[in-house]
Amino acid sequence: MNTITIKKAVRPFDQAIQVPGDKSISHRAVMLASLAKGRSRISGFLPGEDNLSTIEAFRAMGITIDGPGADGVVTVNGLGLDGLKEPSGDIDCGNSGTTVRLLSGILAGQDFAVTLKGDSSLSSRPMKRVTKPLEEMGARFTFLGEEGKLPYTISGGKLKGIDYKSPVASAQIKSSVLLAGLFAEGETTVTEPLKSRDHTERMLILFGVDVSVDGVSVGVRGGAELQATEVEVPGDISSAAFFMVAAALKKDSLLTIKDVGINPTRIGIIDILKKMGADVTFNDQRGASEPVADIVIKGGALKGVDISGEELLPAIDEFPIICVAAALAEGKTTISGAAELRVKESDRIKVMAHNLTSIGVKVFEREDGIIIEGSPEGLKGGEVATHGDHRIAMSFAVAGLFSDEGVTIKGAECVDVSFPGFFTLLDSVRDS
């Protein structure tokens, strides 16, 4: 296990940096390119452990995938909707919820059975949210351990389209059902309580599929042909978020983060930081399938705010770093409607409450959120455990920049799940 201590930053941050490619978009690019006929080229691919799990899964099913090389390019030789072959063994999804849930949708439509497994964190996360609608469509699941959890065997087959009302706003559920819908007879529609990230819909359109979007409802018809294409993956706003918060909190900073995806379903962190008083602007907005910009952050002081579940949804993965921003803001921050955070890579409400308390922050944990008393003068510091959760590790690295005694992070290697090179980039920013 790697232990890293991050000490207080002295100087403001004033650089232009780039963060690695978007995790959600990288997963979808490999999946759809595998289902398309012909050679697709993906640039800016995130070589994180989660995305490598997705690549390995499709290689195991007979798809030839080259890369990712040092240039971030992956090429996929897709064999069409009916081109996947039965793998010779189980498929290991590692730590990746997106891999297992989206892949389950694709496997639901295959005429072979596959066993999916994952690491201990993934094996404790709820899977009924996808297996239930996929069963309704005609797939069968056998849970090999605990009911509703990995590992499970999925026996795919002939599917019929459904009109699914998801109880949770979740892009993983929506995408799983839509991907199964590609193999189903008739139309498949998913309706969510609120609109979750829409990368799957955008990328299906990029690969030539007709997608109907009506507010919080999305539909596809079975049997569409996917056409191989070029995908440019923008920088991940969820990775940029750690540097955005660091710069927003450090007086006199002027940090530019180049080529970041600013899909409207993902920019909740910017709206929340602005509500807290941060100065954040977009430069050079561009992009087609996915909008992209350079994000410019000026450092100053933040104030505590109330954040609802609706505000948090487009910043769902930013909860840990928002908690760090709140810990250094003037006044109290209350986050509610965030119960989903309990079933992420770790129970992020519990782990954030515990770890913030360990470094001297006053915190009150609630069933569906958290209340944090900010101290703009800085944090005391101390030691925290990551529980193998990449975003917990990176959030406490940022906390360390504002601590008197430094923050020691035990289990820091998990940053490789979504952000290989995180600590090197952090070092270069703080020493600039």
Ligand code: S3P
């Ligand atoms: C993701 C969707 C979100 C997010 C996860 C990635 C995706 O999960 O937290 O990191 O790529 O679709 P939920 O759909 O469970 O909210």
